[in-house]
Amino acid sequence: MDWQVVLKDIEDRLIPHFQFDIWERGLYYLLLRHTRLIGLETATIALPAISKALNCSESKSREAIRALSGKGCIELQQTRKGHYVKVLLPDELPLPANERELSTEDIETIDFFKNREYLGPLLRREQNRCFYCLREIKEDSCELDHVVSQLNAGDNSYRNIVVSCHQCNTKKQGGGAEDYIRQLYRKALLSEEEFEGRISAIEALKDGRIKPEINC
Helix, strand or coil, rough: CCHHHHHHHHHHHHHEEEEEEEEHHHHHHHCCCCHHHHHCCCEEEEEHHHHHHHCCCCHHHHHHHHHHHHHHEEEEEECCEEEEEECHHHHHCCCCCCCCCCCHHHHHHHCCCCCCCCCCHHHHHHEEECCCCCCCCCCCHHEECCCCCHHHHCCCCCCCCCEHHEEEEEHHHHCCCCCCEEEHCCCCCHHHHHHHHHHHHHHHHCCCCCCCCCCC
16 A cells, blocks of 8 residues: 555545544544555554544544544444544545546636645646756745736736746746747757747747646
């Protein structure tokens, strides 16, 4: 089992979908730690042990475990020794897709700049490279940039928002994308072929011909 994927799904899909509060979240991870994470399908956990681990009262622990059971995130049976629990993973629950399923029409209304919510699809569209200089970038080392600046009435649609490295984002600022790419070419930071490709990419972007794959 790829626990990196599982944990990402827990954070991105399960917790937001069921709107866990802080106690439900802590309890879910605690029960996961004592079951699936160590290869067990089920385990019996006493209420005092839960309270001690979560640093809360037994009534709060009881409330949280009942909430998880009511939401269907765990299978629960009370015994004399404690709560007999099976934790259900995201793929075992009827959760929505990791990213919103949107129609072709919907994509035209999305704000691709707000809260970096669609950074993943934009990165995939640019093949994890800066839109301007083609330097390799990652989620934690990239910026969202307006091809046409907001000062010049640039919007936050997929036709105008790209991912860039921090250096290009800083140097370009509110300038035009074509002019900035020409600067990179004159400084020999882009080959002639790369320069022509970037100019073509700007035109394709504005025409809506390169859309991020939201349902990927």
